Amino acid sequence: MxxxxxxxxxxxxxxxxxxxxxxxxxxxxxxxxxxxxxxxxxxxxxxxxxxxxxxxxxxxxxxxxxxxxxxxxxxxxxxxxxxxxxxxxxxxxxxxxxxxxxxxxxxxxxxxxxxxxxxxxxxxxxxxxxxxxxxxxxxxxxxxxxxxxxxxxxxxxxxxxxxxxxxxxxGPPGEEREEESAGTDKELLEKIDYLHTWYRSMDYYKFFDIREHATGQQIRHAYSRIAKEYHPDMHFNMSEDIKQKLTDIFAYAVDAYATLSSPQRRQLYDAERSSPRRH
Incomplete structure (x- = not known):
């Protein structure tokens, strides 16, 4: 068809x-x-x-x-x-x-x-x-x-x-759709709530679930994985509250990727992480 x-x-x-x-x-x-x-x-x-x-x-x-x-x-x-x-x-x-x-x-x-x-x-x-x-x-x-x-x-x-x-x-993506379909995955909502509660306390490596010596390719793959699951565009038919949580999470992912994908910024970030002031 x-x-x-x-x-x-x-x-x-x-x-x-x-x-x-x-x-x-x-x-x-x-x-x-x-x-x-x-x-x-x-x-x-x-x-x-x-x-x-x-x-x-x-x-x-x-x-x-x-x-x-x-x-x-x-x-x-x-x-x-x-x-x-x-x-x-x-x-x-x-x-x-x-x-x-x-x-x-x-x-x-x-x-x-x-x-x-x-x-x-x-x-x-x-x-x-x-x-x-x-x-x-x-x-x-x-x-x-x-x-x-x-x-x-x-x-x-x-x-x-x-x-x-x-x-x-x-207009806003999906404005004429239902705010949240009856078939919304409960497990996904729980993951979103959990990550939104704790992401600020995670360093970038833990957030991406990668090792501290991860390669550039591993960082890109981790960023892509997060985007495919938590990017706000993937869930434009959800409630405004959930979309805001996804926006917060993905903004952190963008910052993490921008930092870890830059050798200079990553070096400064790693130095700050290991600084005694953080302990």
Missing amino acids: QILKMLTQLEKLETNMAGLYEWFSHVFREDEAAAAFFYGVSVEEEVHANIVRYQRRLVSQNIKNFSEVDFDLTPIEKTLSDIAAIRKTEILPSLEEALRYAIELEHSIAEEHYRTILKKANPEIEGLLKSLGAFDLRHLHSFQEFVEKRGGSHVPFSSRQNTAEIRRSS
């Missing part, structure tokens, strides 16, 4: 965006701030791919409960082609070019979600599309903030268009 094809392409799109940003993190690995920034966004894109994957499974298991949808896949296919072209280029992009690519891609994706929402062709997936549109808009702002922090100010004109409309149309 067309709805399954659409969800499959959306999942592929989010996965490819994650792959592109992870590739950028390797391209700019000598620039700690840029590498950490791109890797962080890549993890979020993978989280979004998981959200779409979950929705696709629900549809495939209950296909009779979902109406058909009229969806033009051409824009998504074009974006996938653009991503592939960027990664196949013989000359690696500069940081400025990579940021421009990212802003243009995120904006085109946000606009497509926006247009899809306006069609209101299928109420069952409207909440998902609205959330993805809001996520894209947030990434646009993140890229713009990073550009400004690096002393830049130029943003492609297209990225300034329709952001207000997208924001109004997208």
Whole structure:
């Protein structure tokens, strides 16, 4: 059915965006701030791919409960082609070019979600599309903030268009969904409550459940694991209280990753941990 094809392409799109940003993190690995920034966004894109994957499974298991949808896949296919072209280029992009690519891609994706929402062709997936549109808009702002922090100010004109409309149309992710589904995993809620109670007392290594001499790859994997389980975007249909706890937890994860992924910051952090003043 067309709805399954659409969800499959959306999942592929989010996965490819994650792959592109992870590739950028390797391209700019000598620039700690840029590498950490791109890797962080890549993890979020993978989280979004998981959200779409979950929705696709629900549809495939209950296909009779979902109406058909009229969806033009051409824009998504074009974006996938653009991503592939960027990664196949013989000359690696500069940081400025990579940021421009990212802003243009995120904006085109946000606009497509926006247009899809306006069609209101299928109420069952409207909440998902609205959330993805809001996520894209947030990434646009993140890229713009990073550009400004690096002393830049130029943003492609297209990225300034329709952001207000997208924001109004997208609204808070899942605003029309139930605050918390009856099938919410009780064990997950208990884990969220437990971690939110104790995370401030954990050092970054304990929080990530890794050894003090963990490698960069082990740190990235730990961060990715935390994101896939506790990222607020993964649980946008939960209550505001739970989403705030998840936001607190993930903010700590971001700080932990930013510190441990930087050799200089990690060295200072380790020195502070071993200081007698902490005992």
